[in-house]
Amino acid sequence: MLEKRVTVTVHASDPLGRAGVVSHLQHQPSVEIVEDQGGATARERAEEGRGKDSGETVGTVAVTLVERFDELAAAELRRLIRGGDQRVVLIARDLREPELMTVVEYGVRAILWRHQATPQRLLRAVQSAARGEGHLPPDLISRLLTQVGQFRRSAMASTSVALVPTVGMAPREVDVLRLIADGLDTRQISEKLAYSERTVKNVLHALMTRLQLHNRAHAVAYALREGYI
Template identity: 60%
Template sequence: MPVPTDRIAVTIHAADPLSRAGVVSHLRHQPILEVVPRLAERDGLAHAAAVAVAVAVVVIDRIDEQSVAELRGILRSGDRRVVLVARELRESELLSVVEYGVRAIVWRHQATEEQLVTAVCQAAQGECVLPPDLIGRVLGQVNRLRRSERAAACSGPATAPLFGLTPRETDVLRLVADGLDTRRVAEKLAYSERTVKNILHGMMTRLQLSNRAHAVAYALREGYI
């Protein structure tokens, strides 16, 4: 595998100090890598000489509110590529973690020194790395998204994003949040009831939302309404 010619600054993010120490022990002796302490990270990696790319290695058990906040905070703090070391990921979370900027996923039970170094180097080069058992699950997610887009095609020509809400979806959910049923939402927006149902179905399928209440909660949490 080709490796970058410049050194890579690596920051380690783990709630468990033992997990962090384990990752540091795997990476700190690699000549192509420079493990950057968290204090230096807050100073903008200024001490790291000849660093071309920064990669954040994030160690979690599973996706929850804390890990999502961590991923978003990392992305807001600078231009870094994320390697996620996870114990487990539900199928509905696979595309979501990509939205947060994850470029590589390594299972914790497979996180050997060689696997971690390879994932960091490939992420630094802009490549996406997945464990073999995840590839089929990702393809399944993509196929379902395509089917949902085809199912919602009669509701309009606009292509929905993989993540987030379209303006029309936001309009529908805002009225649903106000307690309106399908008929009244359709009247307010001058849509047919079938169109409203298609918008909701396509959005909930795409975003893996279980029902309308879940969809409203998602829109509130993400600041759409």
């Protein structure tokens, strides 16, 4: 049985940076690198690669390398995500807290620090994004939680009213999000709660679909902002 591969497009304003990302991924048997085709949708790009003798392609991930998050970088992220059928992995040199919140709200699936983007870590991020899962460095999770907490305290101070959740969230959804906030992955969460990994994924998928959340980090940010965790 042929292995299903992830179709990947690589984006960077710096040709050397792009060449480095390509070199990290081009020899991975589970990845097929294709050129960005402008107006073509991610689904169309995946269909073009389907059926090649090296394996069937599945999903499309855009890996984009950003030296600094400015208006051009933001516009490129919006372009890549606009179709809704392409998952984005962002490799960044640095992100300030407001930029981090913007990236999460855009729907970026995975973030890697440039100095930590080894071939193995990049492959894991691409595979996580292709599965619809998030992938963030632990220090970014901590910064995201800190900023959301600050937003929440600021909102409470300005209204002088206790924050009340606006949309219901089931107890097991809260349990799963609390463990994600603690840095646990799907397998660890399933072990902790005595659920199957499929159940954990289904809980998250149902929650994010219902509340129109982009990824796990966005779900955690929502739960913190609404006072669930």
